[in-house]
Amino acid sequence: MPRAIISPSVLASDFGQLTAECNRMIKGGAEWLHMDVMDGHFVPNITMGAPILACVSKGVPGIFMDCHMMVADPEKWVNDIADAGGALYCFHLEATADPLSVIRAIRARNMKVGVAISPDTPSTAITDEVANAADMLLVMTVYPGRGGQKFLDRCVPKVAELRARFPDKDIEVDGGVGPKTIDVCAHAGSNVIVAGTAIFNAPNPEEVIASLKTSVNTAQANAAK
Ligand SMILES: O=C(CO)[C@@H](O)[C@H](O)COP(=O)(O)O
Numbered sequence: 585m586p587r588a589i590i591s592p593s594v595l596a597s598d599f600g601q602l603t604a605e606c607n608r609m610i611k612g613g614a615e616w617l618h619m620d621v622m623d624g625h626f627v628p629n630i631t632m633g634a635p636i637l638a639c640v641s642k643g644v645p646g647i648f649m650d651c652h653m654m655v656a657d658p659e660k661w662v663n664d665i666a667d668a669g670g671a672l673y674c675f676h677l678e679a680t681a682d683p684l685s686v687i688r689a690i691r692a693r694n695m696k697v698g699v700a701i702s703p704d705t706p707s708t709a710i711t712d713e714v715a716n717a718a719d720m721l722l723v724m725t726v727y728p729g730r731g732g733q734k735f736l737d738r739c740v741p742k743v744a745e746l747r748a749r750f751p752d753k754d755i756e757v758d759g760g761v762g763p764k765t766i767d768v769c770a771h772a773g774s775n776v777i778v779a780g781t782a783i784f785n786a787p788n789p790e791e792v793i794a795s796l797k798t799s800v801n802t803a804q805a806n807a808a809k
């Protein structure tokens with residue numbers, strides 16, 4: 585089973601705070617930082633793009649930027665995100681008719697590949713060919729577009745279905761994940777955990793990171809028995 589990875593989705597109101605929080609998360613035990621790129625087309629909101637990520641990359645030594653591309657034309661941004669220091673480029677299956685071409689473009693820039701599905705997309709939409717060409721599969725547990733939404737339990741079976749098909753892939757969950765919802769995700773087989781509100785609204789974010797990781801490790805140990 586792949587290792588537990590915590591990828592905080594950083595909430596910040598200015599750039600200085602963004603880099604400071606990223607540095608704090610890494611010191612606090614986070615392996616990755618989840619960077620939500622929204623384009624105002626695939627989702628209604630606009631967040632940040634490659635220029636901001638390039639600054640973060642310079643201001644946060646050792647950062648692994650897990651770039652969640654909530655964008656309408658995923659192939660278009662591959663070079664910019666690679667130049668900005670993106671380590672993993674995760675695009676939405678719903679946003680392209682040719683996922684293998686997007687994957688080839690990402691590989692050509694030496695980034696890891698993630699493929700995301702929104703709540704209404706079945707796990708079977710991820711074909712074996714696409715999954716085997718990817719490093720990570722992301723099951724959204726809220727509708728993409730903003731943080732702070734309620735976790736959708738009905739998405740959890742998709743995690744279990746993908747884990748059964750792909751025992752060695754990283755499987756990420758994102759949206760409404762925190763201490764109250766981590767156990768079902770971990771039990772279903774997710775090993776990469778994104779959390780925004782649950783970490784940043786907590787009095788001690790480092791404790792939440794540690795407890796999310798413990799939940800994944802415990803679920804993995806139980807599954808191995
Ligand atoms: O991409 C998204 C939502 O579109 C997520 O990354 C959220 O931003 C995570 O925040 P919480 O749901 O954990 O508050």
